Amino acid sequence: NHLFHGCRVRFHYGHPDIFDRMFHLTRGGISKASKTINLSEDVFAGYNSILRRGHITYNEYIQVGKGRDVGLNQISKFEAKVANGNSEQTLSRDIYRLARRFDFFRMLSCYFTTVGFYFNSLISVVGVYVFLYGQLYLVLSGLQSALLIKAHHQNMKSLETALASQSFLQLGLLTGLPMVMELGLEKGFRAALSDFILMQLQVASVFFTFSLGTKAHYYGRTILHGGAKYRPTGRKFVVFHASFTENYQLYSRSHFVKAFELIFLLIIYHLFRKSDGKFHVMVTYSTWFMAMTWLFAPFLFNPAGFAWHKIVDDWSDWNRWMMNQGGIGVQPEKSWESWWNAENAHLRYSVLSSRIIEVLLCLRFFVYQYGLVYHLKISHDNKNFLVYLLSWVVIISIVGLVKLVNCASRQLSSKHQLIFRFIKLLTFLAVVTSFILLSCLCKLSIMDLIVCCLAFIPTGWGLLLIVQVLRPKIEYYAIWEPIQVIAHAYDYGMGTLLFFPIAVLAWMPIISAIQTRVLFNRAFSRQLQIQPFIIGKTKRR
Template identity: 60%
Template sequence: MERGSTNVRKVGQSTLAWMVRFHYGHPDIFDRLFHITRGGISKASKTINLSEDIFSGFNSTMREGNITHHEYMQVGKGRDVGMNQISSFEAKVANGNGEQTLSRDIYRLGRRFDFYRMLSFYFTTVGFYFSSMVTVLTVYVFLYGRLYLVMSGLEKSILLDPRIKEDIKPLENALASQSVFQLGLLLVLPMVMEVGLEKGFRTALGEFIIMQLQLASVFFTFQLGTKTHYYGRTILHGGAKYRPTGRGFVVYHAKFADNYRMYSRSHFVKGLELLILLVVYLAYGKSYRSTSLYLFVTFSIWFLVASWLFAPFIFNPSCFEWQKTVDDWTDWRKWMGNRGGIGMSVDQSWEAWWIGEQEHLRKTSIRALVLEILLSLRFLIYQYGIVYHLNIARRSTSILVYGLSWLVMLTVLVVLKMVSIGRQKFGTDLQLMFRILKGLLFLGFISVMSVLFVVCSLTISDVFASILGFLPTGWCILLIGQACAPLIKKTTLWDSIMELGRAYDNIMGLVLFLPIGFLSWFPFVSEFQTRLLFNQAFSRGLQISRILAGQKDIGEFE
């Protein structure tokens, strides 16, 4: 499927050559006479046909041609070695597969293939991306289903059934055995078999162990999120575009702000959502509290969350050096504080980046916007469920209890609106007045919350639960506001939506930065990361370069 196939793919390519094979990558040889006499291979669309080369394979197959695989020579293909460059490449390919899914070529081939050829067709084109998206969606469905069971009290009523208590042991055994396969052993099996055929099964087993020690599972789990996000967003909104990735040997320290801009919406937001789901499920769930079943059920999801949140920093050279951490924090605060303007790039201002992240919503259809809004409503489940579990509810199921909880959200929006007005009037010329205004608003908000804390007899657990309940609600309001931006911009609420987005990005950035800052205190963490990412010769050269460079910035090599 790609030029310069490696050992791992050689067996698969030879097998697929006599069934169905589509060339994805730069074509090596075209039969010019065959294609010219059958309409050529040019396409009129630059978005649907983003992955232009594979459509030549589609056309050849539909016109009763074939794509063969000849092993004349085998060389290694130069590719990017930086985390961000690899993610950009994966995003580009995922976008291309999303557009392929929407194309008429896939439809025509799917209607004409027999069952066995359809299996190979699924494997060689959009099947892997579709199955990856279904895998991630299954995690969401499972956790939100569990959230509903816990918050509605249905789980508790089920556990009180004596028949369930007697039959819980077989369920534990079944889930325990299933969790072993959830670690990805079935996905690893094809790689072990192919390497075993090439070099022997002892070598294949050794390579598998080395890959795990090099945190390959963390890397590929993170790339699973990249594929799912861009593939799903392309299917929903379209808008695929070419992403330059480069071909050079690039190993450099990416700033925290760069990583946040690149992975915020694709990984960090989703990872924190799953994290809150797991915490709420652990806090309110009763089913697995006294058994090890909770660990078996959620271990793979915890691993997914950790990979999506921290993989960009684990594979970022010099990420845990103290000076680099200080510089990253300074750069992050400067980027968050700068106001956007006409012609300002995304790496200079948070506002410019935030507006650019919504570009796909401006070019999509009404049906996609409606679906985006409906999907955003899932965040209201947190607030609705947690409000009725607080002491303030007094076990009341009245809808007024839920309605009163929205007063808190309206108060937050009013405060954000006042901050936005203050930023416009005092932010440039009267910095002192602006800071005094923010301080007074903060003290007023804390005072109101303290009165509610005393009057309603709230406990610390109630406050923590309220935060878990209202944070997703604010994010729901933010997503709906972004989807309805053309309408909201005609009112005075757009500045409040922007300030709400800035507040959430500040919170997410702080949550992600705290573990990095803590680990940067310990010098051995940075040394361990260098040995993990690079071989011994490169690690030694990196240390020598630091000594020779002195005070110069030595975190970048190209």
Template identity: 55%
Template sequence: MIGEGKPENQNHAIIFTRGEALQTIDMNQDNYMEEAFKMRNLLQEFVKDHGDVKSPAINLNPSSSRDGTASIPRKKSPTILGLREHIFTGSVSSLAWFMSNQENSFVTLGQRVLANPLKVRFHYGHPDVFDRLFHLTRGGVSKASKTINLSFNSILREGRITHHEYIQVGKGRDVGLNQISMFEAKIANGSGEQTLSRDLYRLGHRFDFFRMLSCYFTTVGFYFCSMLTVLTVYVFLYGRLYLALSGLEEEMWNHPAIHDTEALQAAIASQSIVQMGFLMAMPMIMVIGLERGFHNALFDFVLMQLQLAPVFFTFQLGTKAHYYGRTLMHGGAKYIATGRGFVVFHAKFAENYRMYSRSHFVKAFELAILLLMYHMFGRAYMGAVTYLLITFSIWFMVGSWLFAPFLFNPSGFEWHKIVEDWEHWTKWIYEYDYLGIGALPEKSWESWWEKEQEHLQHSDALGFMLEIVLASRFFIFQYMLVYKLTPFEDNHSIWVYVASWLVILIIMLIVTILGWASRGLGKSSQFVCRITKIFMFLAFLAILITLMCLRLLTFKDIFLCMISFILTGWGILLISQACKQWIQRLWIWSSVRTLAWGYDLLMGFLLFIPVGLLAWFPFVSEFQTRILFNQAFSRGLQISHIIGGQSST
């Protein structure tokens, strides 16, 4: 096999088909009797005579004409004819409804605009009907490569892709958050490979200027802007922290010209309305309004806000940005089978952690720490209204990235499910591959952690260098925090920073040894390890109390030391993972693995605390089920609880 399984199967199966038109229907698609009667009208589009016209597609030979436009006579019949899809899974849950509305606006209004007047529509949906003879002689309907499987070849070979809604085909979309996230990750990975591909490079050079811009903004441009949106948040917070911790913000605050900024507050207030994403929802409102009336469109929009649609789409923003950026840096995108299962089921805590740990949880914790640090040291937004308008959208992003997987999880706040999830989580996090035969990632934390670094194996020197440069932001942050401690406020010597590194390395060495001992020794030695940990913790606590009694440290200093140690250790961990092949030669890879295990244990515990607290209150689970899922699913959950209670008694 040359490429992925799905495109290889399509290209192999096309030789066994007959006729001049080929419709590619997926397994999760449906059809309707009344639509089948209109197939004759659809097929007429491939045979009716439009006459010979000059191709407007691509300038393959700029020297053939004085104005640079190629004059190649050909028929105007389409090589790919796009159709409309009807999403029939929108009533399962709120997530399915969100995706249904998003898909409805994209495959109707969006595809119409892409086809005419933008002329940049590619093969989008499986209902598309192909000119079989055209594609059979040009390599098939899919691109047989390991990384990119698209219909760019149809455009590059003077094909014409259009969109006419003769019929509509039913389609079952993903109905669970994990399925939707895997689908978005697959699309983001594909967009990253498109950005790096020669096909998009050739299209950009051979399109005219306006089609080139349209092609960018309707393909990779959306994902590139999503990545820039997340990067802008990071640049904004780190820039503000630099101004606050370096003292520049203090000097700016004392300047009379910028002390009172009523105009800034007014500008920020109008900007915060746009940040809510109302403009992004306009295409969906227009499509629903044209088809069902604007009264229904407004009602659906308000209902989506009440069902926490902003939380869902903010969460998906993080999915797009993470996987697109990772593919740009390291490549190695793969086809992800989402399953497209119709059943809505409860995802365990460990499964959610495996899926969203690196893409959402880690980034959300980092942004939360930056916001807390700026709240402690910043002065530019001392006004409550201004500070709220500036930081509300970022706090909203942090909350969405941390708790959306549990909020949209069926039975996510039921106590007996939480207890089962905790048992499953502790078993997974403490599972160790003693025999070295390679356990499944679903069974062992170690196997999952090793698999999480597979994308680094495809990277080159530039990717490794970018990874190291991005990880160095934690060291710069730690450098600024050290000089904010009470004993060193007036001491700006470089040796203070060096001493902080020595303390951090000693603590990391002790934690690593203890973690290695607790995981590497047998069960008979676990009691001794735990007693040692307790005594060391008590000794460390005694040292802190003594320093506080001598007024050498305050609670604020202790908090800053903890933040500095956590961020610096994570930066060391990221660099060690990027330099794995050199770290393994130094025989300290086991220490890196133990350090990573400690971070995952801490993050999982911090995430589990609020989820467990909310599960204590029964009304939280009832509210979640009734708001986010349909009535049939809610009744099914209630019946399952009754049956489960009877069987347990």
């Protein structure tokens, strides 16, 4: 048992279960104007007590072991819940009033022990995006080339030296230094160094980089739109495999989409850069590590994540989830359509200012198209704004074509299925023929075709994000059906791209064995190795 003196709260495994109602009525209570702000009710009780000149001490009488989250999905749900709670604290009056009444050093302590850690996580991720979009502007505008030429003529290498030297900070050595110092004081510096090396061998850096993305996403989204909620994590045994569909539902918007965006930025920066190769690697290697971690950490930490029989079942389950019809009463775990609606439900209740900010943030995806269309040979170095406007004809044509196929599907697929399939074949052949003819007439190279894909794919995603904000205004018009079809195609494409390297690694049995041995001790490894035989016997019976 634990007792939180000053708040008169009985703790159960470190969390308050029972509050003294009469005492807290005189201390501001713990209920707020929002039904979701009490996601961190213990923190707000402490805030109220301190603001009324209370004094809180924490006395621990008996220390007991707690059933903690040990699976990645459980940990991510818990971190999402805590990040939501910290964002609600950031928006509350309580933390504002505390900060106004603290002296400077107490204010720093309050910042570090409450919302500061999550705010720093958000700033760290935003800093990566600001840096890469700045580099994107430099390479697409030609400013980087001009700066490097001028620096070469004047024999100045200060810019590259500064950027290359800061890459050592991206290793995370400075952020890991306080931990090493603390372990050194407790165990000795030799033990601290060996523990640090062992953590890297156990891919701890991959886990913490992935957790950084979880904290930043849920903290930033709740700051902007609200929608904090309790997320049950459970205490189940985690030697069992989480399906690809479950991982995609949980991490698609928080990690996978952001990782693909980082990869797009890095590829474009690599294609159009003018700097030295060694300088380029030193500047971007940490971002590549972050992007790959956000993409594949859920499968690396997933038991039997690279077992071939599990991969086959995951692919069937993924296709079934993507193709199932959604609607009223259909849970997000059963259909992509229901999950897509639930994932974007927070935008329905967002205030106008937050929607405007969301639209402004989505405008970054149009930078790709605006910059890249002027690098195609078809533009002939023409910088006229009309070239950019003509590129929108392609996007409008794609939306119209999707609308045409969708109408044909609704009217012909049930009674005239052969005619419908013939129309789909003709449409596909017409698109492919037009694309080939355009490539031949304009003499587009493979590089130009890659640039076209890199230009228009982010634009489509940006449009999807914007129409989600505007959904209450356009949901009942004819344009909404092709938008939903395009959104389905984007998610199916992202899932397929993500699934392919996992399937390739699962095809090699040694990868699954290495993963099991690295992540689990002998008891868990043995359980994972005999589990397929137990399942096989059960099926035969």
